[in-house]
Amino acid sequence: MVFPIFFAFYLGFSDWNGIGEIKFVGLANFKSLLADERFWNSIKVTGILVVATVAVRVCLALLLANALNAKLRLEKFFRAVFFLPTITSMVVIAIVWRFIYNPYFGYLNHVLSWFGLSGKDWLTEPQYALPAIILVLVWAGVGYDMLLYLAGLQGIPQELYEAAEVDGAAGLRRFWSITIPMLRPVTAFIIVTGIINNLQMFVPIKLMTQGGPFFKSETIVYYLYESGFSFLKFGYASTIGLALFVLTFIVSFVQVRFFGENTWQ
Amino acid sequence: MKKATFAVLAAALLLTFVLQGSVFAATKTLTVWTWIEQMKDYTAAFEKANPGVKINLQVMPWDQLRDQLLTAMAAKSNVPDVIALSSSFAPAMMEAGAFAEVPFNAAERKRYDQVEWKTYDWNGKSYGVPYDVDLNVVFYRKDILAPYLKKLGLKEFPKTWDEYVKLGKEAKKDGNYLTFVQINSWRAYYYRYLVVNNGVVYDEKANRFAFNSKAGLEALDFMKNLLDDGIGVKWAANWADVMPALKSGKVLTFNMGPWYAGELRKQAPEMAGKWAMAPLPKAKPDYPGTVLNGTALAVTKGAKNSDAAWDYVRFLTNDENMVSYFEKVGSLPAVKTVWSNKQFTEPDAYFGNQKIYQVIREALDDASPFQLIPKQTEVESIFTQYVSLAQAGQMSAKEALDTAVAKANALIGAK
Numbered sequence: 053m054v055f056p057i058f059f060a061f062y063l064g065f066s067d068w069n070g071i072g073e074i075k076f077v078g079l080a081n082f083k084s085l086l087a088d089e090r091f092w093n094s095i096k097v098t099g100i101l102v103v104a105t106v107a108v109r110v111c112l113a114l115l116l117a118n119a120l121n122a123k124l125r126l127e128k129f130f131r132a133v134f135f136l137p138t139i140t141s142m143v144v145i146a147i148v149w150r151f152i153y154n155p156y157f158g159y160l161n162h163v164l165s166w167f168g169l170s171g172k173d174w175l176t177e178p179q180y181a182l183p184a185i186i187l188v189l190v191w192a193g194v195g196y197d198m199l200l201y202l203a204g205l206q207g208i209p210q211e212l213y214e215a216a217e218v219d220g221a222a223g224l225r226r227f228w229s230i231t232i233p234m235l236r237p238v239t240a241f242i243i244v245t246g247i248i249n250n251l252q253m254f255v256p257i258k259l260m261t262q263g264g265p266f267f268k269s270e271t272i273v274y275y276l277y278e279s280g281f282s283f284l285k286f287g288y289a290s291t292i293g294l295a296l297f298v299l300t301f302i303v304s305f306v307q308v309r310f311f312g313e314n315t316w317q
Numbered sequence: 318m319k320k321a322t323f324a325v326l327a328a329a330l331l332l333t334f335v336l337q338g339s340v341f342a343a344t345k346t347l348t349v350w351t352w353i354e355q356m357k358d359y360t361a362a363f364e365k366a367n368p369g370v371k372i373n374l375q376v377m378p379w380d381q382l383r384d385q386l387l388t389a390m391a392a393k394s395n396v397p398d399v400i401a402l403s404s405s406f407a408p409a410m411m412e413a414g415a416f417a418e419v420p421f422n423a424a425e426r427k428r429y430d431q432v433e434w435k436t437y438d439w440n441g442k443s444y445g446v447p448y449d450v451d452l453n454v455v456f457y458r459k460d461i462l463a464p465y466l467k468k469l470g471l472k473e474f475p476k477t478w479d480e481y482v483k484l485g486k487e488a489k490k491d492g493n494y495l496t497f498v499q500i501n502s503w504r505a506y507y508y509r510y511l512v513v514n515n516g517v518v519y520d521e522k523a524n525r526f527a528f529n530s531k532a533g534l535e536a537l538d539f540m541k542n543l544l545d546d547g548i549g550v551k552w553a554a555n556w557a558d559v560m561p562a563l564k565s566g567k568v569l570t571f572n573m574g575p576w577y578a579g580e581l582r583k584q585a586p587e588m589a590g591k592w593a594m595a596p597l598p599k600a601k602p603d604y605p606g607t608v609l610n611g612t613a614l615a616v617t618k619g620a621k622n623s624d625a626a627w628d629y630v631r632f633l634t635n636d637e638n639m640v641s642y643f644e645k646v647g648s649l650p651a652v653k654t655v656w657s658n659k660q661f662t663e664p665d666a667y668f669g670n671q672k673i674y675q676v677i678r679e680a681l682d683d684a685s686p687f688q689l690i691p692k693q694t695e696v697e698s699i700f701t702q703y704v705s706l707a708q709a710g711q712m713s714a715k716e717a718l719d720t721a722v723a724k725a726n727a728l729i730g731a732k
Binding site for chain 2: 069070071072150151154155156157173175176177178262263264265266267278280281282283284285286
């Protein structure tokens, strides 16, 4: 467990094609990395993916949880429907969505055509590929967040709402002033874990767009994989890995600071 | 009594170990990784002919094979002895020194069409034994296209781009597409158009990338126009899309390797007689023909059982097994020694009694070997991305190719 970590660290400072000798090159990889626009692009793509995915998931999950908490009919049914993608393998999800997005035979364009909308080539047009992937990630993850919120909602003491009612606070006001603050620990948990998980996004990229078109969906980890396994630059791939490690560390640190110590208790 | 029992048991145990040891000593295990399932069928015969050698053959998709092979080589453990090699990942690994040089003598090499060796040569040494011939031919719906061809005054499937585009426009009038245009792989499509337009990817004299030439621009424009004019339909290499589109008659041709004949027979038996095969059209009649590549067999460098491994490769590529491989897979065997067999000269019932192997051989005579380029995979990934941008109309073809070539040249330190 410890050895691979140090080995990867060492590789980050080496030139290695995975087959021949490992050559120590000092900081050369880091110099190339800083000048590598493809790497900076992958950071940008990952950033957009992480922020959009997590933000949409949080908002949508909150809405769904509140709707289901309002004692709808068929509540259990809906809960199961929203949760199902969470227990499905990402590989299966990616393959199924590839069919859905297919421009000629896919369901999505077919459904759009009912409303007179023209379909798009979702995965191969530069402006749609990343949003299309984000949609899949939201679909796949929102059920889990919703369950967390449901649990959170049930943990809010009913007295608070009753007191607010006595004071004459209306529904929306109660939502903003009681529900959201009381759910803060849940929100923090969803955001922090969501960001860490999505920073390492790989499987749907590999299966749906291969980073394309025009690098528009090339995440850090996909670029890392390409650098290692396609370009046989395992040293450089490790450097990218180290950069991702540092990035994750910084992002997590900032978040912990942002949400404050008390959130986690 | 107890002691005696113990002694007998101990002796029996010891004997078992000794026997097992000797069995182990006599048995070599060859590990083979491939994506060609039909290779399994030769295991028993090889083991019978080579007592003491066991084959442990594992079938996996080619990209997984590449990843696992690299992982094994990096870890220096569980490296297979023999692998199937694809030109999509071979050059980078040959460059890195992953494979053993092919120890074939002149007579053995002569069994092949010499152009075939070029796909797996690196710096003058061969690292892969050609296993099958793969080049694109056109599979076309003879029944639907015949009236159009007649109308255009063509006796056969178009040989030039001009005729090809005219045919496409006729098909379009009836709401059909002539072909698929693959847009997410530079190598799979753009490169094929480039070669038949007399272009090269890499200028071997000047040691620099050069496909932003006039030929390169024309090739990209041709490909883009196929889509813009509604002659071609975009294809993102998603295999599930192909057969339904071909069966529906919406897409009338498919450019693919000869092995696809086998897929048609298997997946569309009801369409027998409707298909025909033709060489890929070229920009001009005197330009080079389509790109040649194909699967090869390679032995890894430092393989434990290197001799047995080469025996196995020789066994798979002997005349008899090459013919039977062809019968299973349908792609033309790499060795020309068997091409005079009747399987390769007889009319093919599925293709309306066309002699399809003559078409393939005609294409082969004209074919250009797959050009091996430095930093192949990395350069390819840059090209694919820029071509996709030009394809989407977000960058002019010229700008896309110029930028891609500049980046590729920077990568290899060429001016």
